[in-house]
Amino acid sequence: MAADIEQALLQQLADSADGSIPDSGDFATAVSQDHLKVVGVIKSLEAAEMITVEDISHSRFVLTSEAQAYLSAGSPEVKLFNAVPADGITLAQLKSQLPGDVSDVGFKQAMQQRWVALDKAAGEPRVVRKVDSVTDGAQAQLAAVAAGNELPKAEADALKKRKLIKLDTWKTYRVAKGAKFATQRKRQATELTSEMIASGSWRSKEFKPFNFNSMGLPPSGGHLHPLMKVRSQYRKIFVAMGFQEMPTNNYVESSFWNFDSLFQPQQHPARDAHDTFFLTSPAASDTFPEDYLARVKAVHEHGGHGSAGYGYCWKRSEAQKNLLRTHTTAVSSRMLYKLAQEGFKPAKYFSIDRVFRNEAVDRTHLAEFHQVEGLVCDRGLTLGHLIATLQEFFSRLGMKELRFKPAFNPYTEPSMEIFGYSSELGKWMEVGNSGMFRPEMLQPMGLPPDVNVIAWGLSLERPTMILYGIDNIRDLFGHKVSLSMVKSNPICRMGL
């Protein structure tokens, strides 16, 4: 029992003339206890400053497992010597008589000791004896080590080289009285309890100091997903800026709304099967606003509204093809068309929802991800309005410095890539795309000619990855995501 050992140890310290115990090993033997248990008591008393401790290092040779076998059965060199008959023997025969390791090690040692020799005089080499008899020195030395006796250095080195003995080191302790020495340990209280207060016993208690470096218990509540936390913040920003959320809960879309209504020509590469998920069920849409569809066809084929058009033969069958929407702008298009039908009034719309691309999944690409989109629709909007709106939006995300690069997008003109300066990463990076919707998109919807739409979009995943220091998108989204990542991420302090 640890308490008994502690009591005995403290008593012996109190009784000793110089207030010390010279060696904890001897003490353990004297009290018939395992030394490890004694060490536990010593460490605990040392932490309580009741004793002071000095290390004593010990070492001695012990046998390896290979040597253990030699100790009882004899060394391999002797076994080999005994196996060599007086008239010699071929190496092959010798090997067949002895187990492999015995013959290899034994032959090497016996040759070194010059007990045997290899006679190459007549044809196949033969092993012959060079001495008449041998004594097993190795076995005797191992027996001496096993008995705890010291060996001459040369012999010890030879056995060490043969990996027959190894040095075993351990520690014992010299123990002396410490600053708070007493023969009886005073237990420190770890918790203040209501009973202590009620009985007043807290007055005489010694309290253990708090360890502020220890790990606390993990909280037991649930956790929100980091991407969804960021989504919540974006939604708040949009609503605070007066934007209305669009109904984007329709992943299945027709090519008409996803591409054609956005003045994206039918031969555009984005409409290729290797970029877009096309559907076999439901394969095609049939219901469209037919007069609008006719106007979209016209603007693609030969323009109008001041446009030259694309000059190709527009096919209804292409527009009918169903797909998983490649951008939420398909919904923006539906909303703007609706706005035109209901009679134009100024509008600000936003959405954050999933979009789908038929891309190979890698560190930065997923087949589905979240698109953040915002747009303002009003009379007389300018590119300067777009820039100012983006400054306001991104400053709320904590990105104060922006610059803009000309870009190309089939349904916006002018188009601008948005670059933001990240103070965390210390560099400029692309944070989104923006532009003014083309007249070829807006005019066929029936919006008045002086009505403009400024819009921008970005992915939700990228800013989240930067915010939470995640460098592989597959660690953020999908069933393989580690739950401990979800549990350990902090609150979303975007712009705070």
Add this chain to the structure above:
Amino acid sequence: MPIVGVNRDRLFEALGRKYTDEEFDQLCFEYGIELDDVTSEREMIRKELSKDDASALSEASEDVIYKIDIPANRYDMLCLEGIARALNIFKGRLEAPQYRLADMKGKPLLQLVVKPETALIRPYVVAAVLRGVTFDATRYTSFIDLQDKLHQNLCRQRSLVAIGTHDLAKCRGPFSYEALPPADISFVPLKQTQKFRADELMEHYLANDQKLKKFVPLIKDSLVYPAIYDADRTLLSLPPIINGAATAISLETRDVFIECTATDLTKAKVVLNTVCAMFAEYCAQPYVVEPVEVIDSFGESHVYPDLAPRQIDVPLDYINSRLGLQLEPSTVAKLLRSMQLQVELSSAAAAAAADGSSSSPGSDLVSVPPTRSDILHACDVMEDVAIAYGYNNLSKQIPTTVTQGRELPLNQLTELLRQEVALAGYTEILTWALCSRAENFDAMRCPESAPGSGAVAIGNPQTAEFEVCRTTLLPSALKTIAANKREPLPLRLFELSDVVLLDAERDVGARNERRLVVVHCGKASEFEVIVPDDLAHYQVLNVPREGSSDSSGRMLTGAWGVLSFNQATRS
């Protein structure tokens, strides 16, 4: 977006000055192109090859190559010549060239006669001639690369347009564009020494040519193959696959015959204009192109290329109002000149400019050169003014648009419910809407063939993971548990996301439905853990509780206690 590799030193030579990488990057940023990578031929080979292939490496040039990302609509910038020209004009070092046709008075035009059968496979052809071209190794490579880039982009992998270029010294007009049965076409193709029959050549490319085999399906199964012959029945090309070896161009070629066959005439014209405009720079008379007469299958004559500038009516007022600026007509004209566009001021504006008074808003005609096929509308001209003015120089102004912020009720409810479920001790997961058929149906013991259980199906998934849109959230919740076996039990997870259901009532034939899945995974089934939660969630939403037992026993088996919560969030 296409990426064009150009030799840096040749580019700087053409630009008349040297730039540091940072300076050039900044110039690209202003113009709307992007310096994607700085590398060299040797560097590129090093990345591709294993280390021991040193011979190719030592022969490779160490000249610095700029990889430049070009906007997808600027076909005129897909080669060094085009990039240098655009940037030189942008920086005011160069006036935009006037592309024009050669004066053919008194000289017969080269003819290209179209046979009616071509309508069966590839109906259109346009052509032009560049006279007295001086090639060197760099120009020649650039000429070939430009055709490659056009083939990849505007020509949609040659399906819409295919370009053929020929040495006019090795063939003579009139040319004929025909469509013949494959067995009747026999010739020595480029990079071959022996004659092939066209149908056998297709098999040969399918089996042996990584680059060409992807184009073979464009004509392979057609009854007739398109072919262009000269007056002596020398085959020029078998579009859109390969040219004949007989008329191949080389460094010594001086007169180049360019033909573009197409399924889209508009794009064929753009491609022809682009190739002509870029390389007419090296003609004996720079920027002058010799026209070719194409006699279509109805016997009507068309002369190509059409290099005449297009006129677009662009009111000055429109530009200023869209950019939030008050620019003078002369300023606009100057800015547009740096983007290769010429402005003819309307008489009123010109008069105002002449006497120095402020101009009244009027319409101005902007003439668009044949290189700028990307300009369709006044808004494209307006963008060019903005680029030349500098996006980052525009004045910023918050719109005065007054609207009310509003959340979508369904999403608002979703947010509230997510909070509540997380407070109840569940951890949110986020999984994909796409999954395999097997996961969505069979693994859930819920056969796809059961009435009303179909799913939205994807026709072209790259992997089985993306076969259908899920109709239930449960499989991915279970997959999340499977991927997190090391986590201490119990696992308490939830997801609030959309599933997609077939719905003939909707215009697209499908609709989303929002669902909540809550999963408890412990060492025993612990049904009692999930039942009170079930109640709690119904109470949170204040909807009457309905029976939640599943008579099939599918939901509650083994160590999984699972609640699928479908009703409450329907809006």
